[in-house]
Amino acid sequence: MQFLTIFTVSRKQRPAEGDLAKSLPYFPAVGFLIGLCLVYADQALAWVLPHTISNALLVLLAIVLTRALHVDGLADTLDGFMGGADREAKLRIMKDSSIGTAGALGIVFLL
Template structure:
């Protein structure tokens, strides 16, 4: 038997890509334990907004249930706690590391060293505090249909922003899950399909004025952060991508 014959089968296809996207963005276990090819891992990046939509749908359902027992402010706190738990706080960690790297000044190598460090400094802790506070306060002001729309749209647009901010920029680490995730170009067909899906969801949710404003604000943030990342470090890391997602999530809730 050759070495190739003894190797485990490689998983690929649409469902594998979706499962990988869930594994990157949530703490939910991946059902298919077979190894995936680098092309499949890279392709899974395109489905991030779909995962965001499903997260938002679950949050909206949770909020509907909690509305029978708790006031709006308490529900808002519980929803943000649920969002943090289901994502494993990974994007919050990225925001914290990015804030610490910014706080260290403009020296590129020093900033990259801080981004590799798992410890959270003063700037990072402050960023997490203001992130969670702004999300809770913004969500607390929303009620009725607009509240449900915001809960669905915010995670979806935030994960769409993560796709857009990294598109075409070099990945600054030679190893790690992010290097594999961004190892190839995301298919234009997949990107177009996700964009169409996102637009259809927005149209179905109604509240088009606030949703359109939130989308415009998100795109402006993505454009600004792409330009900043390119000038500051010359590319992106997983932490920088996560930080963009967090800021867009806050901005969408505020805009709604």
Template structure:
């Protein structure tokens, strides 16, 4: 149990802006990839404050759209926009007509381009709108949707990291130590199980079908594009995976919960 707690704390120190517990880093350095099964747990923890904020604002009489905007923006702040940054860089690199080498160079550029800006705006707007649709059905549905999507998307991120080789040897994701296939699948199982635990009260047993389907489509599509265009994954593409799978899971939940 202590090992799991330390793994979660180490993963949380990298994936969020939550306070770092230095005791978790005592002893020999541990590659982040080894902590990949804890990624979904970090998702649950970081999504808890936004979920509570959403519920509180809805109970205070705020509209679902406004409450969802505050909740999603808090989630972005708690993660330091880490995954959003990856999505923007990935969009800039992949949506042009650049070859593999040029695409990787674009993704390393700290400046944001047109494709990146559009991707960030679209992703933020979709997340807010989808959470608002779910929250419009019930306060509980909206509050539970946030940790469900956060957990399953971070499990998918770990799975992609383990499933594809590094497209940028020496890059951040490569230096962090790629997870083993077993670690990737464990992360997926933890994320999927957590999402179902939070999702069944929202959409009933139907949640076993539609949200996993939409999430799987997003994951497989991104994996195929990355394999074809880059020959593997980078740290930025892992962030893009988290964002796309989160949106896809929320889409599945929204289709189940809205009339």
């Protein structure tokens, strides 16, 4: 849960080697909980806001709940595919923490 969301389960900063692999079977359950939060937020916002505004807030909430993990992954992937000439260059670009033009455009089109 701690890897996929903003919620802290344990105060231990760095997981031990193998902890992430052991947590893989729980990823669908965490996704279900995130979806459940979004459904409840949608139901609450539908009472007070127009659909356009509530939908924008739901997208923002999904990004906040997941610490933009998937948005960052999309940006890294697009930067790597568009910027690297060979496999090693693509992987190096994907590991770089900065966002390039392709990544920024991907985020804009995603939102």
